[in-house]
Amino acid sequence: MAMPYLKIDHVDKSFTRGAATTEVLRDISLTIENGEYVSIIGHSGCGKSTLLNIIAGLTPVTSGAVLLENQEVNSPGPDRAVVFQNHSLLPWLTVYENVSLAVNKVFGGRKNRAERDEWIRHNLALVHMSHALDKRPSEISGGMKQRVGIARALAMEPKILLLDEPFGALDALTRAHLQDSIMDIHMRLKNTMIMITHDVDEAVLLSDRIVMMTNGPAATIGEVLPVHLARPRKRLDLVADATYSRARAAVLEFLYARHKAPSIAA
Amino acid sequence: MGAANLSLAQTESRTAKVVSISKTATPVAEALEPAAVIPLGKPGEGWKKTASRWGIWWLVNGVPPLITLVLLLIVWQIGFSKPGASLPSPSIVWSEASDLILQPFYWAGSQDMGLGWRVLTSLQRVLIGFGLAAVAGVIVGAIIGQSVWAMRGLDPIFQVLRTVPPLAWLPISLAAFRDANPSAIFVIFITSIWPIIINTAVGIRNIPQDYRNVAAVLRLNHIEFFFKVMLPSAAPYIFTGLRIGVGLSWLAIVAAEMLTGGVGIGFFIWDAWNSSKLPDIVVALLYIGFVGFLLDRIVAAVGNLVTRGTAAS
Numbered sequence: 001m002a003m004p005y006l007k008i009d010h011v012d013k014s015f016t017r018g019a020a021t022t023e024v025l026r027d028i029s030l031t032i033e034n035g036e037y038v039s040i041i042g043h044s045g046c047g048k049s050t051l052l053n054i055i056a057g058l059t060p061v062t063s064g065a066v067l068l069e070n071q072e073v074n075s076p077g078p079d080r081a082v083v084f085q086n087h088s089l090l091p092w093l094t095v096y097e098n099v100s101l102a103v104n105k106v107f108g109g110r111k112n113r114a115e116r117d118e119w120i121r122h123n124l125a126l127v128h129m130s131h132a133l134d135k136r137p138s139e140i141s142g143g144m145k146q147r148v149g150i151a152r153a154l155a156m157e158p159k160i161l162l163l164d165e166p167f168g169a170l171d172a173l174t175r176a177h178l179q180d181s182i183m184d185i186h187m188r189l190k191n192t193m194i195m196i197t198h199d200v201d202e203a204v205l206l207s208d209r210i211v212m213m214t215n216g217p218a219a220t221i222g223e224v225l226p227v228h229l230a231r232p233r234k235r236l237d238l239v240a241d242a243t244y245s246r247a248r249a250a251v252l253e254f255l256y257a258r259h260k261a262p263s264i265a266a
Numbered sequence: 267m268g269a270a271n272l273s274l275a276q277t278e279s280r281t282a283k284v285v286s287i288s289k290t291a292t293p294v295a296e297a298l299e300p301a302a303v304i305p306l307g308k309p310g311e312g313w314k315k316t317a318s319r320w321g322i323w324w325l326v327n328g329v330p331p332l333i334t335l336v337l338l339l340i341v342w343q344i345g346f347s348k349p350g351a352s353l354p355s356p357s358i359v360w361s362e363a364s365d366l367i368l369q370p371f372y373w374a375g376s377q378d379m380g381l382g383w384r385v386l387t388s389l390q391r392v393l394i395g396f397g398l399a400a401v402a403g404v405i406v407g408a409i410i411g412q413s414v415w416a417m418r419g420l421d422p423i424f425q426v427l428r429t430v431p432p433l434a435w436l437p438i439s440l441a442a443f444r445d446a447n448p449s450a451i452f453v454i455f456i457t458s459i460w461p462i463i464i465n466t467a468v469g470i471r472n473i474p475q476d477y478r479n480v481a482a483v484l485r486l487n488h489i490e491f492f493f494k495v496m497l498p499s500a501a502p503y504i505f506t507g508l509r510i511g512v513g514l515s516w517l518a519i520v521a522a523e524m525l526t527g528g529v530g531i532g533f534f535i536w537d538a539w540n541s542s543k544l545p546d547i548v549v550a551l552l553y554i555g556f557v558g559f560l561l562d563r564i565v566a567a568v569g570n571l572v573t574r575g576t577a578a579s
Contacts, residue, residue, distance in 0.1 A: 056483065057482075058479055058482060058483075075482075076479075076482040076483045076485070077483065077485055078483060078484060078485065080483070081483060082479065082483055084476055084479065084480075086476065088474075088476035088477065088479065088480050090477060090480070090494075090495070090498070090499075092498040092499075092501075101484070101494065102484055105484045105485070105486065105490070106484070156483075156484075
C-alpha cells in the first residue's frame with residue numbers, strides 16, 4: 001500500500017490549566033492524498049482550528065502524530081504554509097514586502113535576487129494584486145489583504161496549504177470572488193489544501209472531501225463525505241445540480257440534525 | 267490606482283488647461299483627457315492659499331500663547347518692580363542679561379562663554395547617556411517582554427530601582443567613576459533607562475499572536491524576529507518610552523551639573539546663584555525650557571517618522 005501524503009494518526013489534544021484538563025480532540029485519524037482539497041467543517045468550538053494548528057505545528061499534540069510524507073511534524077515550517085483568518089499581514093510592510101519577507105526566508109539560499117523578485121511578482125499576479133505592490137495593508141480592502149495572505153502562503157511553495165476560515169471575515173460577494181480564485185489556483189497548481197470553514201456551500205463547492213466534526217469537548221471526526229463533482233466547478237451551474245444538492249443536504253443534516261450546536265440544542 | 271490617476275491628472279493639468287481654453291473640445295476628447303475636467307485655480311492663487319492657511323494656523327496656535335506670555339510679563343513686571351523686590355523684574359533681566367540672549371555663541375575663554383556653548387556641553391552628556399540608555403533599555407526591555415522568567419526575576423528589582431531619584435545615584439556614581447563627566451553621564455543613563463525598559467517590555471508583550479505565528483511558520487530566527495517583527499511592532503511603545511526618557515534626562519542633567527561643576531547649563535545656574543546674578547538664572551531657565559521642549563519634539567518627530575504605517579489595520 002502506498003504511503004499517504006499526509007497522515008493524521010490517532011491525535012488527541014487536551015489543554016491543561018491548573019488542575020483542570022479539557023479534552024478538545026479525541027482520536028482523530030485522517031489521511032489526505034497529494035493534490036486533494038479537504039474541508040473541515042463543524043460548529044464553533046469543536047476544535048477545528050486546533051486541528052489545523054496541530055497540522056501547522058503551531059500547537060503540539062497530546063498523543064498521536066501527524067506525518068507529512070512519512071516525516072513527523074512537530075514544529076511549524078514553510079512546507080505547511082498557513083493562510084490566517086485575519087490575514088496577519090505585517091502592517092508596517094507593503095504588499096510586496098510582506099510576500100518578500102517569506103520568499104527571502106524560504107528561497108534565500110536557492111534563488112538569486114532577480115529570481116526572488118520575479119517569484120514575488122508572479123505570486124502576487126496569481127491573486128490579482130499586481131496593481132498594489134507598494135500599498136500598505138491599511139490602504140487596501142479586507143478581500144485584498146486576504147489575497148495577499150494567500151499569495152504569501154503560496155510563495156512559500158508549501159507541500160500543504162492550510163486555510164483557517166480564510167473568507168470568514170469577508171462579505172458574501174468578496175467571498176465568492178475569492179473562492180473562485182482559490183479554485184482556479186488549485187486547478188493550476190494542483191497543491192494539497194486543507195480548509196477550515198463553517199460555511200456549508202463553501203465546503204461543498206471547493207472540496208474533494210468534507211470532514212465533518214462532532215461537537216466538543218472531545219470532538220472527533222463524525223463523517224467524511226466525498227464530493228463527486230467534476231472540475232472546473234461553476235457556481236451557477238451547481239445551483240441545480242443533483243450531486244451538489246445531495247452533498248449539501250448531507251452536510252446540513254449532519255450539522256443541524258445529528259450534531260446540533262450545544263447552544264441550539266439547549 | 268485611483269491615486270495614481272489623480273496625480274497623473276494633476277501633472278498634466280497645466281498643459282491640458284491651455285488645450286481646453288483654445289479649442290472647443292468634443293465630449294470624446296474630454297473623456298480621453300480627464301485632466302481637462304478638473305477645475306484649476308487662477309495662476310498665482312496657490313501661494314495666496316498657502317499664505318492664508320499659515321495665517322489661520324498662526325491665529326489659532328500662535329496668538330493665544332503670545333497673549334498669555336504678554337500677560338505673564340506684565341504681572342511679573344508689576345509684581346517685582348518695587349525697590350527691594352526679592353526677584354528681578356523682566357525689564358531688569360533684559361537690561362542686565364540681554365547679552366546672554368542675544369549672543370548665545372560668544373566665546374572669551376573657558377570661563378566666559380555664551381549660554382549656547384554651555385547648553386551644547388550639557389546636550390552632549392545627555393546624548394551619550396540617553397543614547398546608551400536607549401540601546402540598553404530596548405534590549406533589556408525586549409528580553410523582559412519576551413521571557414516570563416526574565417520578567418519575574420528582573421521586574422521587581424527594576425520597580426524598586428526606578429523610584430530612586432536621579433541625584434541619589436550621584437554620590438555612588440562619583441565614587442565609582444572618580445570623575446565628574448562620566449558620573450553625570452551615568453546619572454542620565456540610570457534616570458532615563460527605566461521608562462524605556464518598561465515601555466519596550468509592554469510593547470513586546472503586546473505583539474499580536476498572529477505575527478508570532480507568521481514568524482513561526484517562516485522559521486525566523488531570534489535575530490530576524492527581533493529586527494523584522496519585534497522592533498517594528500513595538501515601535502510605538504518604544505518611542506513613548508524614549509520620549510519620557512529624554513525628558514527625564516534633561517531634568518537630571520541640570521541637577522547633576524549643579525553638583526559636579528565644570529561646564530554646562532546646570533553649573534552655570536549654580537555659579538550665577540553664588541555670584542548673585544539672578545537675571546542670568548532667569549535667562550538660563552528660558553534656555554533649559556526651550557531645549558527641553560525641542561528635545562521632546564525631536565524624539566516625537568522621529569517616532570512619528572519611524573512608526574508611520576505601524577498602526578495595526
